[in-house]
Amino acid sequence: MHAYRQAGSVDTARQAVRLYHTQLLRLHQKLNNFCLDRNIEDRSALSALEELLERIEFLFKNDIDPGTILPNHYQHKIRTYVENHIHSIFDRLANKQIPQVYLDEIHSAINSLFEEGKIPYIQYRHQDYIIQFVDALHQLAKDDRSNKNWQFRFLVLMINFNFNHMGFFNRWKEMYMDDPSFMDGLLRFPKHFSCIRGFAYNNNSTSLLKLMCEYVQTETSRTNNLASDQTEQYLHSNFNGKELKIWMHLCVKAKITQSPEKKEVASEFSKLVKTREGTLLSPHSLTKMDKSAEYDAAVSVQRRLKAMLKELDDSFPDLNR
Numbered sequence: 676m677h678a679y680r681q682a683g684s685v686d687t688a689r690q691a692v693r694l695y696h697t698q699l700l701r702l703h704q705k706l707n708n709f710c711l712d713r714n715i716e717d718r719s720a721l722s723a724l725e726e727l728l729e730r731i732e733f734l735f736k737n738d739i740d741p742g743t744i745l746p747n748h749y750q751h752k753i754r755t756y757v758e759n760h761i762h763s764i765f766d767r768l769a770n771k772q773i774p775q776v777y778l779d780e781i782h783s784a785i786n787s788l789f790e791e792g793k794i795p796y797i798q799y800r801h802q803d804y805i806i807q808f809v810d811a812l813h814q815l816a817k818d819d820r821s822n823k824n825w826q827f828r829f830l831v832l833m834i835n836f837n838f839n840h841m842g843f844f845n846r847w848k849e850m851y852m853d854d855p856s857f858m859d860g861l862l863r864f865p866k867h868f869s870c871i872r873g874f875a876y877n878n879n880s881t882s883l884l885k886l887m888c889e890y891v892q893t894e895t896s897r898t899n900n901l902a903s904d905q906t907e908q909y910l911h912s913n914f915n916g917k918e919l920k921i922w923m924h925l926c927v928k929a930k931i932t933q934s935p936e937k938k939e940v941a942s943e944f945s946k947l948v949k950t951r952e953g954t955l956l957s958p959h960s961l962t963k964m965d966k967s968a969e970y971d972a973a974v975s976v977q978r979r980l981k982a983m984l985k986e987l988d989d990s991f992p993d994l995n996r
Contacts, residue, residue: 688738689738692731692735692738692739693738693739693740695731696728696731696732696735696739696740696743697743699724699727699728699731700728700743700746702724703721703724703725703728703746704746706720706721706724707721707747707748725748728746732799739799740799741798741799741800741873742798742799742800742878743798743799744796744797744798745797745798745799745801745802749802750789750797753801753802753805753806754789756805756806756809757785757805757809760809760813761782761785761809761812763816764809764812764813764816765778765782765816767816767817768812768815768816768825768829771815771816771825771826771829772825772826773825773826773829774826774846774850776846776849776850777829777833777843777846777847780840780842780843780846781812781838781840781843783842784838784840784842784843784876785805788801788805794877795876795877795878795879795880798878800873800878803874804836804874804875804876807836807874808836808838811832811836812832815828815829815832826857827857827861830847830861831861831868833883834868834870834883834884834887835868835869835870835871836871836874836876837870837871837874837875837876837882837883837884838876838883839875839876839877839880839881839882839883839886840876840877841880843883844883844886844887847887848890851890851891851894855894858887858891859891859895862884862887862888862891868884870882870884908947909947909948909949909955910947910948910949911949911951911953912948912949912950912951913951914950914951914976915950915951915952915972916950916952916954916956916960917968917969917971917972918972918975918976919944919948919950919956919961920956920960920961920962920963920964920969920972921969921972921973921976922976923937923940923941923944923948923961924937924964925976926940927940937962938958938962941958941959941961941962942958944956944958944961945957945958945961
């Protein structure tokens with residue numbers, strides 16, 4: 676720690692602490708492996724080293740790299756704490772009608788932290804996170820007040836603790852589809868959440884609140900588009916713009932449309948009938964005629980009308996008798 680005392684800046688001092696801490700962790704790992712390989716039961720040296728680690732971590736907590744992998748002896752303590760409390764907590768939460776799928780995902784997510792090779796790796800930042808998270812669940816579980824929306828309070832807790840485990844988020848999405856209005860009400864004022872800074876199940880992943888908000892926005896947009904598609908049914912014609920104008924003009928003149936007013940019909944055409952290119956013409960474009968510029972379009976419409984007459988004659992031969 677001489678380097679820490681001689682450091683000329685905060686960053687240099689922090690680097691010295693982290694280097695010393697890393698060396699202690701490596702020494703602890705080697706000593707632990709040595710004892711295991713040789714079946715040494717006397718763990719006094721290992722216990723002394725663990726006490727030194729804890730002392731250094733207590734004195735320089737803010738300088739320890741929170742992303743450092745958590746040593747096994749700490750993992751064992753946390754796992755024991757979780758197993759001693761989580762089942763009774765879940766029983767109480769289930770009695771508050773918290774969906775079992777949520778509780779199962781929480782249990783699975785915490786267990787996966789202690790499985791070697793699983794991502795996210797359990798790190799020093801998880802020491803405080805897991806203990807405080809379990810304690811917060813316990814406080815919610817033992818709250819004996821009546822007439823409270825416990826699922827709402829539970830989800831607020833999960834958001835504040837940024838429990839961004841993808842399995843939990845996926846279960847939430849399934850619940851969202853069952854009751855979108857409830858979830859929309861939950862997320863209506865995201866700034867009202869008191870997310871704990873630096874707390875997360877997975878610090879390398881998007882926050883749970885952001886995942887939820889983005890999903891709601893996507894679903895809302897999809898629903899609106901679907902509703903729009905259902906209410907705005909278009910007739911896609913095979914006419915270009917000029918041909919469509921002539922066709923509408925003929926429909927009005929032939930009294931195919933209920934209204935004899937060209938402007939009224941154009942107003943409806945402009946909302947419902949698209950050109951071959953997928954364009955809706957404005958009422959003004961539909962009523963503006965330039966016969967000299969639309970001759971070719973008139974020829975095309977005439978050809979279609981002749982085809983229609985032929986089809987009519989073929990379908991009803993008696994018409995020509």
